[in-house]
Amino acid sequence: MFQEMLQTLPQVIIDGLTLGSVYAVVALGYTMVYGILQLINFAHGEIFMTGAYIGTAVLLIILGMGFGSSIPSLLLLIIALVITALCTGLLGMGIERVAYRPVRRAPRLVALITAVGVSFILQDVVRIVAEILTGNYIVTGPSLFSKQITIPVSSFLSVFNDASLKVSFFIVLICAIGMMISLDFFVNKTKWGTAIRAVSMDRETAALMSINVNKVIAITFFIGSSLGGATGVLFAIQYGTIDPYIGFILGIKAFIAAVMGGIGNIRGAMFGGFLLGLIEMFASANLSLLTGGIFGAEYKDVFAFAILILVLLFKPEGLLGKAATEKV
Amino acid sequence: MTVLEVNNIETYYGAIQALKGVSFQVERGEIVTLIGSNGAGKSTTLKSISGLAKVKKGAILYNGQDITNKQAHETTLMGISHVPEGRRIFANLTVKENLLMGAFSVKGKAVIEERMENVFTYFPRLKERMNQKGGTMSGGEQQMLAIGRALMMQPNLLMLDEPSMGLAPIVVEQIFEIILQLNEMGITILLVEQNAYQALSIAHRGYVIQNGEIVLTGTGKELAENEEVKEAYLA
Ligand SMILES: Nc1ncnc2c1ncn2[C@@H]1O[C@H](COP(=O)(O)OP(=O)(O)OP(=O)(O)O)[C@@H](O)[C@H]1O
Numbered sequence A: 001m002f003q004e005m006l007q008t009l010p011q012v013i014i015d016g017l018t019l020g021s022v023y024a025v026v027a028l029g030y031t032m033v034y035g036i037l038q039l040i041n042f043a044h045g046e047i048f049m050t051g052a053y054i055g056t057a058v059l060l061i062i063l064g065m066g067f068g069s070s071i072p073s074l075l076l077l078i079i080a081l082v083i084t085a086l087c088t089g090l091l092g093m094g095i096e097r098v099a100y101r102p103v104r105r106a107p108r109l110v111a112l113i114t115a116v117g118v119s120f121i122l123q124d125v126v127r128i129v130a131e132i133l134t135g136n137y138i139v140t141g142p143s144l145f146s147k148q149i150t151i152p153v154s155s156f157l158s159v160f161n162d163a164s165l166k167v168s169f170f171i172v173l174i175c176a177i178g179m180m181i182s183l184d185f186f187v188n189k190t191k192w193g194t195a196i197r198a199v200s201m202d203r204e205t206a207a208l209m210s211i212n213v214n215k216v217i218a219i220t221f222f223i224g225s226s227l228g229g230a231t232g233v234l235f236a237i238q239y240g241t242i243d244p245y246i247g248f249i250l251g252i253k254a255f256i257a258a259v260m261g262g263i264g265n266i267r268g269a270m271f272g273g274f275l276l277g278l279i280e281m282f283a284s285a286n287l288s289l290l291t292g293g294i295f296g297a298e299y300k301d302v303f304a305f306a307i308l309i310l311v312l313l314f315k316p317e318g319l320l321g322k323a324a325t326e327k328v
Numbered sequence B: 001m002t003v004l005e006v007n008n009i010e011t012y013y014g015a016i017q018a019l020k021g022v023s024f025q026v027e028r029g030e031i032v033t034l035i036g037s038n039g040a041g042k043s044t045t046l047k048s049i050s051g052l053a054k055v056k057k058g059a060i061l062y063n064g065q066d067i068t069n070k071q072a073h074e075t076t077l078m079g080i081s082h083v084p085e086g087r088r089i090f091a092n093l094t095v096k097e098n099l100l101m102g103a104f105s106v107k108g109k110a111v112i113e114e115r116m117e118n119v120f121t122y123f124p125r126l127k128e129r130m131n132q133k134g135g136t137m138s139g140g141e142q143q144m145l146a147i148g149r150a151l152m153m154q155p156n157l158l159m160l161d162e163p164s165m166g167l168a169p170i171v172v173e174q175i176f177e178i179i180l181q182l183n184e185m186g187i188t189i190l191l192v193e194q195n196a197y198q199a200l201s202i203a204h205r206g207y208v209i210q211n212g213e214i215v216l217t218g219t220g221k222e223l224a225e226n227e228e229v230k231e232a233y234l235a
């Protein structure tokens, strides 16, 4: 049995890293907003989904313009990522302004329910717009970077099977890691990043430092949402077909990743994202093997949730979280 | 010249009225202290001035300009630095980052460096601890950092909320010495204290606040010798 698990390991790692990097970047959005407002921004999964649609639309429009197909794929990708990041960043900022800021002083439950409401609105708006424009709300984007590669792992280490992947795997991984490194640098090394941390720790005192707290919160939403939206584009490229509900379950998973890593902790969210992606893919490849066929791959989510519960039981502050005394 | 004029302000927390018409002035170059017992409304008065608490009635003038209910970051930009009660250091930021946050709106690396060096002349200890997390410093060091951080804006009016709280007498002595030095450098000081004896000994003038109202005023010396004050706050 162990041998069989080992055989599929290369493929598990590749698939796990792909999914994990998506979780990781989306988890950043949850964790940043939670850190600064103690709000679980349920709409963040929908920002991700909206990003997937905007990016796909940009790609379809450019490719539909005739000369579009002569543009190199990489340039197309960059254009789609930048436009999407801008749009979803502004969308996130707008949501904060109209939906969350008015209820900032209200009990937390109010903001939470507002967030759920915003999620539904986004799902339906995207659905309607997609349906009007394309006749179907399920959209398949152009295939970019879809060339299959086989890595002949078995020829140098015979305990493993070969692994196969799409070129887009590298795109997703490199972009996601690039976004994470930039964000980590921004938050830890720049003035506005430090201000985000200061506002997360103590909003009133930050204001006494002449920091415009509303502006910092808006910037936090912009950054989290633009990263989330850009990740939506990567998701669409990697997995091909999108629908308005992809943000729901993915958002929950990314949120779990954020909690696993320690909510409010940026590096924790990245770590949690990769960990969850790897666990999920491992489960999907090996569950039926491990349980003698009782549970199949479709139970991978249960497995992921079980891990979450274990983490919360033994380390409630999350794997990279600090124990009680300090927040963020 | 009057730096700060507080006119009959009323401040509420929800339905609770914390200030019931507080009035006082601070002249340029003065050290003015506001003393009173727990819950009298001292912190609320400072918060009302800096913009952390919402004033419902009355007005606050700073250098003749109406600043009632301006936001906290705006009053700081105008030259009012408020060192809050309990120091409120950013625990997970280093000493240096705390000071940099104090200079958030200051432009120019060189200017910021210079101001930081200036802060270190008052608090050399902070320079040694540049890369230590603020939250791991001792109470006295944190108070120094809180004042140093406020000085990064080169305030015109420095408001200190109970800087002596929880500190050993020797450290309190040091802090009050520095407050005097800062005042000599031309910074106007509004000092809130429960440690009335210490506060009145360095203040030019003082006000006694009770239940959200000013009940007594006079020079530092007068108040220190006043029988009621002696009985209530200097016992
Ligand atoms: N955030 C708040 N919410 C509700 N009531 C408050 C709040 N802050 C202060 N109060 C109330 O307002 C009144 C004045 O409080 P304030 O903090 O100004 O007193 P203080 O003179 O600074 O006291 P201390 O010496 O204990 O710091 C008190 O009755 C207090 O309970």
Ligand SMILES: [Mg+2]
Pocket: B042, B043, B044, B085, B161
């Ligand atoms: Mg107080």
